[in-house]
Amino acid sequence: MIDQSITLAGKAGHEIAASVDGPELGLPVILAHGGGQTRRAWRAVAHRLASHGFRTIAVDMRGHGESAWASDGAYDISDFAADLVEIAAATASKPALIGASLGGLAGIIAEGKCAPGSFGSLTLVDVTPQMEPSGVARVVGFMAAHARDGFASVEEAAQVIADYLPHRPSRKASAGLAHYLRRKDDERFYWHWDPAFIERVTQQGGGVSSDHGRTELSAAAACLTLPVHLIRGGSSDLVSLEAVKHFQGLVPHMAYSDIANATHMVVGDENDAFGQSILEFLLGIHEAEMKS
Template identity: 50%
Template sequence: MIEPQRIVFPAAGDSVNLVADAYGAAGRPGILLAHGGGQTRHAWGKTAAALSERGWRAVALDLRGHGESGWSADGDYQMELFAADLASVARQMGNRPALIGASLGGLAGLLAEAEVAPGSFSSITLVDIVPDMNLEGAAKIMAFMSAHAGQGFESLEAASDVISAYLPHRPRPSDLSGLAKNLRLGEDSRYRWHWDPNFVASANRQRSSRDRGAFEAGLADLRLPIHLIRGRQSELVSREAAESFVARLPHAQFTDVAGASHMVAGDRNDAFLDAVVSFFEHLNLRTATDAQ
């Protein structure tokens, strides 16, 4: 397994620092990977390493309030903050990186291009997310995130039991070291998710109050290439919503991954990676090997 370089980026507009793992040498064409809500940069480990092996520089970021990145001092996690953070990291990477964004990371990337900082990315790959998501599916995900946020788990095995019950289609891992990266051990010897509990409350407020009109209008003006990758068993994005979203954009395409739910990269990383690489090759996103 490739050992990444740990990088710290200052966030946009406040004192929060954002931690990332960079795979591949500086100077290669850049790809920025932004995880979903409640995840960490480690969700992209296999994908980022594989992209690096193919000649790109892949930077997997912990979003604010997640993983090792700082928490918002006031507990505010507006989508605009995530969008501004992604745009800021893209500027620091230079040369308009391609963005791969899962769920929260994808929505934040769309908002960055549509409203906050147009021109931040060369392309956007959305992983099982569209603005017109299934609200019942979103509520189910938020309920899972909230269920053990306070009391946590007595052990990694207990956390694994809960995840297996939530994702029964996915084989339970025998090695829990990967799970340990998504949990933090408290002074009370209990494990808790590696994100700020205020994130869920903030996200729930936004879902009921955010003005969708301006966002939708901004999306209509997008001209950069967009690739929507959906899990065929997704509880968040219906096939109809996916096709409707792609049809509204002039440079968008859609891949439906069989055997995957909302966590596409975790369920079918092989098929997911094939779709990502095919899209980048179609765009002629040059790799270090190509340049030689």
């Protein structure tokens, strides 16, 4: 089966769009993207894992992509975490979870606080409890800048992204970018996620980088007993080496990979190296389960 679109139930039945790939009886791997992204970010990684026998489930987080928006503004980390717990509970066997940025933060809360034992392993992509406030502010600022007023064209959106990611080769607007935008009746293009999501983050003063956010995430991380893999972008401005050491103190058994030439956007910056790192960890941890 290849890249089949399905609808899953998150917290209180919240509709979550997903794509599945790989053998139906393969070990399930849930892929949770970062804020402002969609499940399309995982396409290459999902296909790689599926080709090695894993059953990948790439989700659109609530309020993103084709998943339902939260009419009540329920976009706290705990809401995203609860969705992941519900999705995990519906899989045939205990799944591995790979979470980038927002997805990783939700994974820490889901496994470390909400429902310990829900996952077989946890891979965190450039996210720890101690996020750099300046890096968080840069990401939030980028997302908030055009959340409500959108863009006059896909080309304008492409230029905004190029300015935000100057380290990447300049690209013209592509068909792929169009999947991250919605054209409304006013003929303008808007991000494929609910503006209320980023507004909730700004109301919380940056959320994860606030003192409360750091304390809650650190407490949850200290409770993680499952295999954990932290993947950091070598040039990340959100996860410093000091933050890595802090996380190692909370989770001494964790595995660690540093992807050279990658920023916080590890998946897009160095997809091949990232995918290989993911694959090696999962095969090493779950080899016995995959043979049973």
